[in-house]
Amino acid sequence: MTITERPATTTAHPLDPMTAEEVNAVRAALEQAGLLGEHVRFTFVALEEPDKDSVLAHEPGQAVDRRFRAVLLDLATGVSHDTVVSATRSTVDSMRRLDPAVDGQPPIIDTEFELVEQIVNADERWTGALRRRGIDPATVRAAPLSAGVYDEPGERGRRIIRSLGFQQFHDADHPWAHPVDGLCAHIDLTRREVLRVVDHREFPVPQEPGNFDDPEVTGPPRTSLKPIEITQPEGPSFTVDGHRVRWENWDLRIGFNEREGLTLHQVSFHERPVLHRASIAEMVVPYADPSPVRFWQNYFDCGEYMFARYTNSLELGCDCLGEIHYFDTVVADDFGRPRTIRNGICMHEEDYGVLWKHTDVFTGSRETRRQRRLVISFFTTVGNYDYGFYWYFSLDGTIQLECKATGITFTSAYPEEGHKHASQVAPGLGAPFHQHLFCARLDVAVDGRHNAVEEVEAERVPVSDGNPHGNAFRAKRTRLRTEAEAARLADNAKARTWHIVNTESRNRYGDNVAYVLRPEGQPVMLADDAASVHARGTFATKHLWVTPYHPEQRYPAGDLVNQHPGGAGLPSWTRADRDVDGQDIVVWHTFGLTHFPRPEDWPVMPVDRAGFTLTPQGFFDRNPTLDVPPSSNGHCHPS
CATH class of the missing domain: 3.10.450.40 (Nuclear Transport Factor 2; Chain: A,)
Known part of the structure; x- marks a missing residue:
């Protein structure tokens, strides 16, 4: 188990993560402009990413104007300002005083x-x-x-x-x-x-x-587990150039900011674009206890807390196994000073079982190929909960996102008469029911920028002359042409999926090439429509939203979530009911967990998982992994 060296970045790319030097330059520019003072604190600092056209037009070696958004709060007066600063030119490009009643409050620090x-x-x-x-x-x-x-x-x-x-x-x-x-x-x-x-x-x-870390509680550690070693004697199969990663047929860029954490950019497979940008853009944790001291419990961990500020420094052998490449990440503290999180992002390859296999009765051939995937992940701790976000890239073009929720459940009392809205996890100790609802922002680019979404689901066919025995069923396909039509719920009973198609690119069979979003289909927000959290977290009431790309529409619950009265983000944008058929579109997907805690979740919770999958559909004309060689360990074929 080794750690590969981190090569230095020699030329800035528009999407490179923020550096410590840039944080210092932002603070200096704001100080020069007279916007800092004894009681002023930084509640948010992150790269103000250029719009898509600018990124796509960038040439290697071309000068980059690095601009950053910084939200400032005066602790003494409560006055806050939203600013954009050029670290390259040492200027404050824009400044706006925020109105808390309309805009909401800056994040809590x-x-x-x-x-x-x-x-x-x-x-x-x-x-x-x-x-x-x-x-x-x-x-x-x-x-x-x-x-x-x-x-x-x-x-x-x-x-x-x-x-x-x-x-x-x-x-x-x-x-x-x-x-x-x-x-x-x-x-x-x-x-x-x-x-x-x-x-x-x-x-x-x-x-x-x-x-859970006290031997008097846990008892002596077991001694029956034998060591597992994961080695790659010839090193990993990926290459890293700054924040650009190439692995097998994948090519992508890694980004990071304190609000979303890990971001992925310019993701392509076989030199064909799939995603321009992908991130977890928001999450909300609504609780179910209606008591007078708990009815207000709902936490927007990205927008209210800037949850990636609390990214863990990952450790080899504990958080990651194998041939690991780490990326350090940089955030700004409350005083606008840089803080480097060592090993904030982990990347490695892992075996993932069988890729494909067949034993043929006619020819006698017996072939098996092993699946492998590239894993890019980070972990963050927000209060009592810990969240790991794992992006998986497979040899066959599949992309998966898995959120791992662990840590400690939020607790309450559990009275003798019982509790309608909590589970008992220890004597007199309750864990209130709650949900973890995440929103993935997928700026899709399936074979280019002219994309649309089709809802595909299984449909039964009644007995008829064409179906006399009643065994037929078919795939019902519906093009979602406007934002209103594209606000959708999953339906596992119908195997409902959403095909992100390129309206101008076809395969050899004449079908639009596509990637399929496969939802897990767990419940969306369960709070009543009249609840405050429903208005503030409307994004979590649908599994799917589709909007035209707009560079300023980045967060599904709006820019400033803390104490915002509601209606911002997706419900506001989609009221225009814009055209999303054959456009440059963004797909927003809500997924998550509905947690009725159990005694086994205490005193520390084993990982629970939620996520989604993106798979190619007609993107290739045949299986793209036919060239994957058999395993070289000498044990694949009988002697």
């Missing part, structure tokens, strides 16, 4: 997280409620949680978070095991004061520890 316990412990209503429960306030960790948008007194226009408490009995004790339920603080971050304490009900604090 680490500096504010660190203030929460100080704020609540200075409030007698909070500390008094804890003491009445027999709890020392100094032992309670106050979780800083995004507030959502509700008609709560005095909150409009203010920068709000809400806080639930968890007791920690010693420094190594995981407080998630000990929720102080029935108590919640509503906090104004700008004024640094508690607006309201909701003291709904006193529950016993669960006492059983949840310390």
Whole structure:
């Protein structure tokens, strides 16, 4: 198991990830413009990617104007500005003061997280409620949680978070095991004061520890597992040039930013384009507990928290096995200083079982080929949950995205009378029902820029003269011609898929070449249509949306998600009902998990998975892997 060296990038490409030097240049330009000060913090800094035409027109060695978007927040006044800065020219190209009531608030930042316990412990209503429960306030960790948008007194226009408490009995004790339920603080971050304490009900604090890293909880480690070694004696099959990766017939670029994390660009197979850009552009975690202290729980981890700021530094042998190539990633901290996350992105090859196989009764031939795939991944931790995002590229042209959800379930009390909206995972400890709903933004380019989406599903054929025995069924194909027609739900009972076709490119059979989006078809958002989270996370109410490409339409819940009243992003854009038939289009796909926690998810949750698959459909005239050689280990064929 080895780590290959990271070659230096000598020439900037328009899509190269942000560097530490560029972060410093952005901060210097903003300081020169007088936009920084003692209390001003950076809530977001990322590459302002050029529009598609500019990227496609770029030639190697051509000068690149590197521009970045930076959202600034004055902690003392709550005033925020949305800016675009050229690190190349050291200029502020645009600046707009944000209106929180209309635009929403900037993301929540680490500096504010660190203030929460100080704020609540200075409030007698909070500390008094804890003491009445027999709890020392100094032992309670106050979780800083995004507030959502509700008609709560005095909150409009203010920068709000809400806080639930968890007791920690010693420094190594995981407080998630000990929720102080029935108590919640509503906090104004700008004024640094508690607006309201909701003291709904006193529950016993669960006492059983949840310390999954303590041998007293886990018991001695088993000794029965034998080592597994994954080796590639001749090295990996991929090549890396800066952030451009070539592997077998795949060619793509790797990007990264603190809001979406890993991004993929200019993905082609056999020198034919498939995707211009792909990312997880948003996610929402709506909870099902309607109690007065928890009804507001729904977290937009990308838009509210910039979740890729918390990308893990991956470790060989723990997070990744085999011949690994790592990419470092760079984010900006609250002060606009660069922070390098070592080994933030992992790339390797892995065996994936049988690619194709046949034993022929007539000729006696017996042939087997092994599937292999390129894996590009990153992991991030947001509060109690950990998310891994794995992009897989296979020898046969298949692309898969898999999200791995693990970590610790959010906890509550579990009363003796039971709980309609939570599972009991330990004595007196509940885990509320919730969903993890992700939205993939797929800027498709299937064999070019003239694409459309067709919905294809199985259709039964009734008995008739043409089907006298009733055994027939067929593929029903419907072209989704406008944005309204293309807002769709999956239907596994009909094997519903969506074919992304090139309207101008045909294969030798006269069919439009295509890639097929195969959804898992799990539930979309289950909150009522009247719920606040429904308005704010409308993207998660459909499995499919299709829009014409627009360089400014990047995030399905809108640019600023924190405390936005709703309606931004996809529901706003698609009201125009634009033409998406044979256009340069973006496909948005919602997928995810509906989690009814189980005892086996405690005290740490085994990985649960969600994702989707893209497969070529008539993109080739025959199996594109006929040239894959047999395995060279000498054991494929009988002697």
